[in-house]
Amino acid sequence: MRIDIITVLPELLKSPFEASIMKRAIEKGLVEVHFHNLRDYAYDKRRSIDDYQFGGGAGMVMMIQPIDDCITKLKSEREYDEIIYMTPDGETLNQPMANKMSMYENIIILCGHYKGVDQRVRDHFITKEISIGDYVLSGGEIGAIVLCDALIRLIPGVLSDETSALTDSFQDNLLSPPIYTRPAEYKGWKVPDVLLSGHAANIDKWREEKAFEHTKNRRPDLLED
Ligand code: ADE
Numbered sequence: 751m752r753i754d755i756i757t758v759l760p761e762l763l764k765s766p767f768e769a770s771i772m773k774r775a776i777e778k779g780l781v782e783v784h785f786h787n788l789r790d791y792a793y794d795k796r797r798s799i800d801d802y803q804f805g806g807g808a809g810m811v812m813m814i815q816p817i818d819d820c821i822t823k824l825k826s827e828r829e830y831d832e833i834i835y836m837t838p839d840g841e842t843l844n845q846p847m848a849n850k851m852s853m854y855e856n857i858i859i860l861c862g863h864y865k866g867v868d869q870r871v872r873d874h875f876i877t878k879e880i881s882i883g884d885y886v887l888s889g890g891e892i893g894a895i896v897l898c899d900a901l902i903r904l905i906p907g908v909l910s911d912e913t914s915a916l917t918d919s920f921q922d923n924l925l926s927p928p929i930y931t932r933p934a935e936y937k938g939w940k941v942p943d944v945l946l947s948g949h950a951a952n953i954d955k956w957r958e959e960k961a962f963e964h965t966k967n968r969r970p971d972l973l974e975d
Contacts, residue, residue, distance in 0.1 A: 751854060751905055752782045752828070755894055756820050757861040758799055760785040762891045772899060775908040783898065786824075791816035800864050809865035817860065817871050824858060833858045833877045836890030836897070837866060840879030843897060845920035847880075851897075852904035859897065861890030923972045927960035 757763055766772060767783050775781045789797040792815075800810035821833065831854035841847070851857065860867070860876065872879065882893040902908060904915050919926040930941040944956045965972050 751780070751852075751901070752784070752856045753898060753901075754784045754786060754824050754856075754858045755861065755898075756786045756788055756817065756858065757889075757891055757894070758788050758863050759861070759889065759891055760787050762889075763861075763895065766895045766899070771908060772902050775902045775905060778907065780905050780907050781902050786820050788812075788816050788820060791819040803865065807865075811865050812863060812867040812871070814868045814870050817867065817875065821858060821860075821875050828856055830856045830858055833860070833875055834897070835860045835862060835867065835872060835876040835879045836882075836893040837862050837879050838881050838884070838886050840881040842881050842883065843900065845900075845918070848897075848900040848904060849921075852901045859890075859894045861894050863889040920972075923965075924961045925965045925969060925972070927957040927964065 755763060763785055767776060772781075772783075776783060788799045792799050798813070799816050800812050803809065803811050824830070832851065834857060836859060860871075880893070880897060882896045887893060909915055915921070917926070930945060934941045934946055942956070944952050947953070962973075
């Protein structure tokens with residue numbers, strides 16, 4: 751998978767890709783991430799990428815021309831499955847969306863800033879708008895990192911078997927059951943006997959029941975779907 755991220759703040763984006771799972775995925779050649787500084791496509795003396803809103807109102811708007819030039823250049827080099835705009839009024843990211851997008855070859859992620867982008871960018875270039883939750887961030891960069899992490903860990907070969915993504919919360923619309931490690935007893939607090947029993951079928955059954963119970967208590971909406 752190749753991910754092209756268009757941003758005014760490339761320095762904010764880089765470090766999460768230099769650690770842990772995302773770093774490993776890049777090193778293994780399973781994903782390529784490219785950062786594009788929007789200011790490189792602004793040709794006036796001040797390298798402006800934003801301007802005042804038509805009709806008045808507080809906040810600057812990201813201009814169409816630098817975004818058009820950047821996206822058009824990228825599209826001339828390869829085909830993209832999706833051109834994504836990170837915005838709080840987009841579709842809220844969830845596991846089924848991440849599962850689907852993790853199978854894409856090439857995506858562009860445009861990070862919004864200030865008041866957002868000129869509507870014509872959304873109308874003519876963007877194919878999908880994604881929010882990471884019902885709150886407003888100062889820009890789309892942190893959302894882009896969240897999206898990349900959610901996608902990259904699902905690419906076959908990125909996670910070792912031991913950390914398989916199939917057992918994550920939200921796969922199968924269930925939250926994960928409780929987990930424990932050694933010691934089996936700490937300050938009198940015991941690990942459930944069944945997990946120490948070595949009886950695989952009973953352990954599976956216990957985990958299923960606990961996952962269901964936990965989901966029912968915390969996220970009953972998931973069971974309604
Ligand atoms: N940009 C600002 N807030 C955002 C959010 N909640 N999700 C995605 N992008 C954003």
